[in-house]
Amino acid sequence: GLGVALAPTALGVLVWAGLASVFGDGPSTLFGGARSVVVAYSVTMASDARELSADALITFGLLALAPWPWLLRRDRVAALWLAGCVPLLLRGALRTDAEHAYAAMFPLVAVLAACAFRHARPEARRPWLLAHAGVLSVLFLLGWLAEDRRPVRAWHPGRLAVAAAVLREGRAPEPYDSDLGRVMAWATEAARDQPACVGFPPGMGVAHVVANVAGPTAATLRWSGAMQREHADAIRAARCPWFVQSVMSFDRPWGLRSWSFGPDLVARSELYRPTERLGPATFVSRLRDNPVPSTLRPLLAHEVPRRLEVRPDQPVTVRFARPVPWDHLVELTYRLDVPRWSQLLGSAPWMTVQFFDGDEPLGEWMVVPGLQLGREVTQPLPVHPEMAEWRWVAERAPPEARAADRMVLTVRGRALTTGPITLRVRGLAERAPPPRADPPAMGCEATRLLAGEGLVRHTPHGGALTLETQAFGEPLAEIFVPVRPCADSCLFAEVALTEGERAGFEVHVIDGARRPRLAGWTLGRENARPLEVPLGPWADRDVLIRFGATGMEPLPEDDETVRVIRPRIGPCTSLDSLMQRAYDGELQVVRGEARLSGDQIQLALRPPSAPPADVRVPIRVPPASDDPCLAVDLTVPDDWQGIPFAVDVGVLQGDVVRRLSRPAIWREERLFAVRDLPLGRFAEQEVIVRFAAWPLTRVAWEDTAVIARPRVHRCGDGAPWAFGGRR
Structure with a gap:
């Protein structure tokens, strides 16, 4: 029995050795490479980002191995196969995310299933072993196939169908576009010219x-x-x-954004320059005629710890003799030594770094990538990972100049990390990126329609900007549109939820590493909301407008669909849109009930004996040179009961209310347009615009006052409105 169990293993080793001799440099290279992979994996792939319970994984493993002592006496072949699966379980102990955990347990479950079939024969007479192995196998399969909040994508059986479709059709069968889809389409087209070779970023090697x-x-x-x-x-x-x-670093959480940096990134930046954009952060780069080397200068530092005994989580500060710009790299030469048995137990420490400008951090802490133990290593570290990567990969300069004067290294232990930890800093150097190949483009786009354009990710691509939300845990549906706005440009659109009950909607400007949010709304089944946001801060810069949508339920039964209607760039029509502020959550309901619908604030009238209904919107009044005025349209809903009402329009400055106008709606009027209410006296001040409404009757009756299209405009320009036919 023992020979039968060992024979396949020995045969497999011989086959691998033979293949290595034919296609490689021999068995020594094969086993040396395998050892380097295992050593690197045990150090750098260990993660504290837990997804599955380690206790549950350990319990499952112990239950699976429970019959091993009995099998050792009665069925040595099965016992040996079970024992052979134990080392593979350590992979799940190092990383307990769903992908690694299931990959670690799969061989054990396969052996359990084989044992179940082996003892299913009538002559075996071991029904308890059949039940034990069968139940555990079924539980694993149910968990493997389950569509829960942690879907196992890489090891799910459905991935085999996806792989077959990719090989057959050259694209994934998912009903949405993505960066990978565009990269594969570009690679297929480029392959027609039969290039000698092409390089692809991590995660997109399938394009080969x-x-x-x-x-x-x-x-x-x-x-x-x-x-x-x-x-x-x-x-x-x-x-x-x-x-x-x-x-x-565009899509990675902060702590892992440093993983892109290494000697290979430096090599790519020196050899290639970007020429075409395939995604919001994905570029086609062409080989330079001549490599452009980066600049490496020694970086002297104060208080360098030549040899330091450190404890886990003990910070070590290294002060630089000169500031280092935040799009440069600091090449750290170090040696980190820990007890050997800590590595063997999967408890090798990891190390983080954080850069500071005085007392202000230039970012959060990040993992030191490519960590190696027991040897001298030189590792490039980004002062700010996004600023640096945009500069080194896309040749995009930071929007402002910042620099670091020190860095803080911290060795972080794991569960079984004990014993002396020795850190030696052997050297520091500053590496500056190669100079830009082309000067930045000049000019801007005064007007432009954005419908039908954009870099789509994780949502169907149609003629309009339509976003279909993804299930919980899936990438967000988003569309990126490259623009170059002018100083007086605004982004206009109407946004509506056309399917589903609720969905989240966001608009960002992606300016390299900067990504400020312009709008963040929760949409319901309502009239389309007007979107008007100024783009002046990004004048004459190549930026991306990001439209994103997400479902509001963890496991939505139906997909929500958000439609962005007539997205466009054009001259701003308002100095400030109070409707935009209201939808951004700045509307203050002091008394009464109010709801937002389209371009209206619908305010329920209170009884005549009660204080007026009162809503307020805080604003910062534009400078006097803009000649700011307030405009608003007072109107009534379609089901108006005919109750006349008045609205007090004023500015609250401190505790003082300064009335600007007091229009009224009577039975014969359904619209009262208020224009040119001067705000110059409040220029560049933080004030609150107040609307108070009350019925002009003594009869108590339920009705609604509509405050439509409130905005700040230039006095005398007619207060144009860019939505709904009112220009």
Whole structure:
């Protein structure tokens, strides 16, 4: 029995050794490479980002191994196979996210299923073992196939159908576009010119298979500094005519945004320059005629810890002799030593770094990428990962100049990290990016329709900007539109939820590493909301307008659809839109009930004996040079009961209300347009615009006053309105 169990293992080793001799450098290279992968994995891939309960994984493993002592006496073949699965379970102990946990448990479950079939024969007479193995196998399969909040994408059986469709059709069968889809389409088209090779960013290596094109990224791991240096050497040796690059920090959480940085990123930046955009942070780069080297200068520092015994979570400060710009790299040469048994138990520490400008951090802490133990390592560290990566990959300069004067290193232990930890800092250097290939473009777009354009991610691509929300845990549906606004440009659109009950909607400006939010709304089944936001702060700059939508329920039964109607860039019609502020959550309901609908604030009238209904919107009045005035349209709803009412329009400055106008709506009037209410006396001050409404009758009756299209405009310009036919 023992020989039967060992024979397949020995045969597999011989087959791998033979293949290595034919296609590689021999068995020694094969096993040496395997060892380097395992060592790097045990150090850099360990993560504290827990998704599944470690207790549940351990319990499942113990239950699966419970019959092992009995099998050792009665069925040594099955016992040996079960024991052989134990080392594989350590992968799930290192990383308890769904992907790694299921991959670690799958061999054990396969052996359990084999044991169940083995003992299902009538002559076996071990029904308890059949039940034990069968129940655990079924539980695993149910968890594997379950569509819960942590879907196992990579190991889900449905991924086999996706892989087959990609190989057959050259695209994924999902009903939405994505960066990967555009990269594969570009690669397929580029392959027709038969380039010698093409490089692709991490996570998009499938494009090599789809386009049938070789490249140094076809099978690449970047788990350690040594692997990154080997990858950099391969990139320099291949010198592919094209290289697709991504700003990986664009989508990663802050602590992991440093993972993109290494010698391979420096090599790509020196050899390639971006020429075409395939996604919000994905670019096609062309090989330069001549490499443009980056600049490396020694960086002297004060209080450098040449050899320091550190405890877990003990910060170590390194002060620089000169400031380092935040789009540059600091190359740290270090050696980190820990007890060997900590590594063997999967408890090797990890190290973080954070850069400061005086007392102000330039960002949160981030993981030191490519960590290696027990040897001297030189690792490039970004002062600010997004600012640096946009500069090194996309040649986009930071919007402002900042610099770091010190960094703080922290060795962070794991559950079983004990014993002495020694950190040695052997050297520091500053690496500046290569100079930009082309000067920045000049000019701007005064007007432009945005419908039918954009870089779509995770949502169907139609003629209009339509966003179909994704299930919980899936990437957000989003559309990015490149624009270059002018100083007086605004973004206009009407936004409506056309399917579903509730959905979240956002608008951002993506200016390299800066991504301020212009709107963040919760949409319901209501009239389309007007969107008017100024783009002056980004005048003459290439930026992206991001439209995003998300479902409001963890597991929505129906997809929500958000439609962005007539998105466009044009001259601003208002100095400030109070409707925009109201939808942004700044509307203050002091008395009464109010609801927002389209371009209206609908205010329920209170009884004649009660104080007036009162709503307020805080604003900052534009400067006097803009000649600011207030405009508003008073109207009535379609089901108006005919109750006349008055509205007090005023400005609240401190505790003083300064009345600007007191219009009224009578039975014969359904619209009263108020224009040119001067605000110059409040120029550049924080004030509150107040609307108070009350019925002009002594009879108590339920009715509604409508405050429509409140905005700040230039006095005498007619108070144009860019929505709903009122211009």
